[in-house]
Amino acid sequence: xxxxxxxxYLESTGKNALQLAKQAEKAAKETGxxxxxxxxxxxxxxxxxxxxIPVFAQHIDxxxxxxxxxxxxxxxxxxxxxxxxxxxxxxxxxRLIDIDATIALCREKGLTSCVCANNPSVSAAxxxxxxxxxxxxxxxxxxxxxxxxxxxPEIVTDTVKLxxxxxxxxxxxCGAGISTADDVSIAQKLGTQGVLxxxxxxxxxxxxxxxxxxxxxxxx
Numbered sequence: 688x689x690x691x692x693x694x695x696y697l698e699s700t701g702k703n704a705l706q707l708a709k710q711a712e713k714a715a716k717e718t719g720x721x722x723x724x725x726x727x728x729x730x731x732x733x734x735x736x737x738x739x740i741p742v743f744a745q746h747i748d749x750x751x752x753x754x755x756x757x758x759x760x761x762x763x764x765x766x767x768x769x770x771x772x773x774x775x776x777x778x779x780x781x782r783l784i785d786i787d788a789t790i791a792l793c794r795e796k797g798l799t800s801c802v803c804a805n806n807p808s809v810s811a812a813x814x815x816x817x818x819x820x821x822x823x824x825x826x827x828x829x830x831x832x833x834x835x836x837x838x839x840p841e842i843v844t845d846t847v848k849l850x851x852x853x854x855x856x857x858x859x860x861c862g863a864g865i866s867t868a869d870d871v872s873i874a875q876k877l878g879t880q881g882v883l884x885x886x887x888x889x890x891x892x893x894x895x896x897x898x899x900x901x902x903x904x905x906x907x
Contacts, residue, residue, distance in 0.1 A: 688720075688722075689905065690882070691889070693725055696886070699727075704730040704733075707889065709738060714898040714901075719906070728764070743769055745773050765797070771793070771800065772800065775802050777826040802818045802821050803883070807845035821857060823842060858880045858881075860882055865882045
């Protein structure tokens, strides 16, 4: 699995977001890899109706419909075409009680939950909440181009070990600094099922070529 977080880069906003999503779709169809795109909220509906790969929201709030101005409603992202959401990204962190409530809300609404964690022990705590996916991402490596799978492989292996002790059925990804196909291959050899990536693809000179290389790497 490759999850591509568009964040709020201009390279993945508006028309650029749609173009990037279509490149991800092309790479997925050519290789059979599972590639998920995670656009900004304003681009979500447009992208969901334009591609045939999974589209996730970047966040949802654990709220009910009503008077919550400025918050993100699970029903709204699902109506827009999202099939899942990121939760607790390092740039949008939540309290554990809110992570638990958001996972439960995803389960209730039929959305796939991908919860980010910054270290193995937090990953294990999250595993007990039974999300669908967890991704370990040391914040200090995010956006550096220095991959966690190379710089701190013990974080990945410790996460896999602890998470599987708690929830053996959960999909485990790793993120932070993932920028080459070799990073993807190493991540899988360390026991994960894929990667969560952002700038390594979004800000690449040729995003399609990187996406294709990543997708090929998941098949090795």
